[in-house]
Amino acid sequence: MSDWKPKRFWKQAAVAEMAEGYTVELDGRQVRTPAKEPLLLPTRALAEAIAAEWDAQEKEVDPTSMPYTRTANAAIDKVRIQHGEVADMLAAYGDSDLLCYRADSPAELTERQALSWDPVLDWAAETLGARLLPVQGVMHQAQPASAIETLTRQVHALNPFQLAAFHDLVSLSGSLVLGFAAALNWREADEIWQISRLDETWQEEQWGPDEEARALAALKRVAFLHAKAVYDIST
Structure with missing residues (x-):
């Protein structure tokens, strides 16, 4: 090489x-x-x-x-010419949003999920006009079509540079709602990142840290915070 x-x-x-x-x-x-x-x-x-x-x-x-240069290149060479496809792909996260899939036990975990995730879903209902519904378990359950349509319109409204950054906010967190929450300043970006890591943090508390997983999570956190920074200066 x-x-x-x-x-x-x-x-x-x-x-x-x-x-x-x-x-x-x-x-x-x-x-x-x-x-x-x-x-x-x-x-x-x-x-x-x-x-x-x-x-x-x-x-x-x-x-x-050169992360800003890379993101701008992606916005121009890829997102700009595939805007609709990228927007649809990200909007689809809403139908299987991380925040909607809750554990049924133990009680401490279910309570922690509710305390961390319910306020974001409430914010989305009020600010974005889309109410997503939490369910127990990991089996897919479709969200209300009207909510997904509302969220999809808002994703499509982003310009290519916003959408390139939004792609990372959503894909790294696993949540369309958290992507919007970061983009629209519901809370500080680092706090939103930690909210997206709730299940992983719980597992680490129960079984101890995995250094390889921690290193990967640290890289993803940096990428998430960079995506937020790009989003903020692309409007």
């Missing part, structure tokens, strides 16, 4: 305003995505975050150190 990495060839990364929005230029040349599309961004804040990543590169370019 080749160890070749692209070299830094520019002296300065800068934000440029355009008729369509904002972009990032390297010594006056517009950055393009892997699919060779112009890097057109909806907000100056997102462009500034991406420019800072390019400026931070040293002799070699390390794509793993």
Whole structure:
């Protein structure tokens, strides 16, 4: 396998305003995505975050150190041209939302789920206009069609950059409702992440920590918080 990495060839990364929005230029040349599309961004804040990543590169370019750039590339090269399909895929989480599947025992776990998850479902009913219903067990039970339709419309309303970030908020938490809760500032993003980890935290308390699982969870937490940051500066 080749160890070749692209070299830094520019002296300065800068934000440029355009008729369509904002972009990032390297010594006056517009950055393009892997699919060779112009890097057109909806907000100056997102462009500034991406420019800072390019400026931070040293002799070699390390794509793993450029999460804002990667998310913007995904929004332009993938989400923008498959917006409807991505929105439908994420909206489908609502019909099997993590928050709706409750343990039937032990009592301590069921109480903890109710205390943590019921307030989010109540918030969704009030703020999003969609009431999802909790059930016991893991067998799928369809949610009210009207609630899913309402949530689906709101997912489709997101712009490609919001939707790219929202994808990670939902897929990492396993919950459409928690994705909206993070995006719309129901609570701090880190608290929402911990709410999504309730079952895993319970298992760890009963059986002890699994270091490999902890390491993976830490990476997912970083990705979740990054997705929230991208969402916030993409509007």
